[in-house]
Amino acid sequence: MSPYTYEYARAALAVDCVVFGLDETDLKVLLIQRRIPPFQHAWALPGGFVRLDETLDEAARRELAEEAGVTDVYLEQLYSFSSLDRDPRERVVTVAYYALAKLSDHRIRAATDAMGVGWFGLDDLPKLAFDHAHIVATAHDRLRGKVRYAPIGFELLPPRFSLTQLQRLYELVLGTDLDKRNFRKKILSLDLLVETDEVETGVRHRAARLYRFDRRKYERLAKQGFELSI
Amino acid sequence: MSPYTYEYARAALAVDCVVFGLDETDLKVLLIQRRIPPFQHAWALPGGFVRLDETLDEAARRELAEEAGVTDVYLEQLYSFSSLDRDPRERVVTVAYYALAKLSDHRIRAATDAMGVGWFGLDDLPKLAFDHAHIVATAHDRLRGKVRYAPIGFELLPPRFSLTQLQRLYELVLGTDLDKRNFRKKILSLDLLVETDEVETGVRHRAARLYRFDRRKYERLAKQGFELSI
DNA sequence: CCAAAAGTGTTCGCGGTACACCCATGC
């Protein structure tokens, strides 16, 4: 029992993940309902304690898989939170991550269909456990800032998407309206998208052309000192 | 002895600080020489273990004061590093910070005049302990990125500075040359600087006008959705 | 008077912004 002994007191170290997903109308966050105290039954970010044989990134991916069934997402470290009283049990420092999941991916949809896992609109979050509301706000700030100069928005879209979908993504993340013609001109002039020969299906109006993001092109341009800015 | 016992193994939690300073010709980093193993006698970032009664920010400031005599600096959390083997003794996760110090501040100069504390040019660093070279590189990247859209460069300059000093700051941080006329036009058009009635002294050529950064003006503009970009 | 850096304006071209109508499709 309790065999781990140290000369000085140690904080517990945890990771928590803000997983963003984009549906037809909203930018959403994945939450799980806690089964045990503290904050039993409250909604919280997926996360948990870091093991000694894994890095923080590995811990974040493991918790995402275990607690929410989420795998193969874009994942990036966000910030470390360390208020003395952020966990009522004892001193816990958490390293927060944010992830971008493709809600179009059926594996993600299926996995997060479980009891106690839910997607909530960013403006419609339930009361969250711990300081998780603060972490979500920080993640949204980071996403809003980063989406403008790094090609990460595509991580929220299906592999093939219409320009209208892409524009809606930016509008939702940035919280502003964008002009359709100017947006298209700008995004196409960056020469990062490739037109496919597919079009939207299942819509009862003219079907939109689908594009895909060409990571090769992006990396080639980035290497030349090209600066993305949307 | 060794009275702290836990049910699960815990990593030790540390903070490390990359302190930047600007002198007449270089962007420098503050290092301290280790007195004890591991990496005895090697140069390293100031830092140390986090206590249970302090936040990460507090730990960073405490270590800066204790190990390097540095106080009253701009301080910002950088990133958390967690490779399994980054410390040969045991598992240590470190939360890195970066700080911007005014080398013009005599208190800073005096404190860092001690044995075993030194300022090193970014391109002229000694071999560093642990993964500290990697941390310094990450901090430089962050500074390079952030200085362009946030008014943090001023934290490296004296309260009153010439436009040439400011330009040299940007050139050193960004690693590029800037056009004098364009730089002045741009920076003055932002309406963040106030001309003072002082001029440089002790130079044997025409003395430059000194300016100061007006934080009030910046905050007022920032609140209006103004976007800095240099 | 000489060395050194301060200070100053104009031109050009690109990219951002504002703005409205016709087209294709499914029902």
Next chain:
DNA sequence: GCATGGGTGTACCGCGAACACTTTTGG
């Protein structure tokens, strides 16, 4: 044929980039 969103072009303006000479000062 109608509702719905897809798709397209132009004019204007402001900002970034390129570029060189005169002024001031101390020694």
